[in-house]
Amino acid sequence: MTALLEPAAPFQLSETARIGAVELIVSDLSRSLDFYAGVIGLNVLAQGGSSAQLGVAAEGRVLLELRAYSKSGKLGP
Numbered sequence: 001m002t003a004l005l006e007p008a009a010p011f012q013l014s015e016t017a018r019i020g021a022v023e024l025i026v027s028d029l030s031r032s033l034d035f036y037a038g039v040i041g042l043n044v045l046a047q048g049g050s051s052a053q054l055g056v057a058a059e060g061r062v063l064l065e066l067r068a069y070s071k072s073g074k075l076g077p
Contacts, residue, residue, distance in 0.1 A: 021055075021062045029068040036064060 026032040029050060036042050036054050042064060043057035050068035055061045 019063075021053075021065055023065040023067060025067050025069045027069055029066055032066050036066070 024032070029052065033044065033047070033052055033054075037044055042054035044052055045055050045057065045060065045062060046053040050070075052066045053062045053064070054066070055063040
């Protein structure tokens with residue numbers, strides 16, 4: 001006879017835990033901006049050169065930083 005296992009209690013984060021900004025290295029900054037701003041709904045908070053910061057404009061909080069990865073294998077153009 002096989003003993004039944006009790007399910008583990010679900011994991012729960014502390015109420016004070018917060019997720020910080022996430023950085024993604026992308027091959028096409030323009031296309032990534034279109035997706036995260038147009039489809040996901042994040043606001044572009046800052047953009048320049050080969051990077052952009054997106055988040056919630058009302059809070060001014062950066063949730064996502066995109067950095068372009070060039071074909072030469074280096075960050076940036």
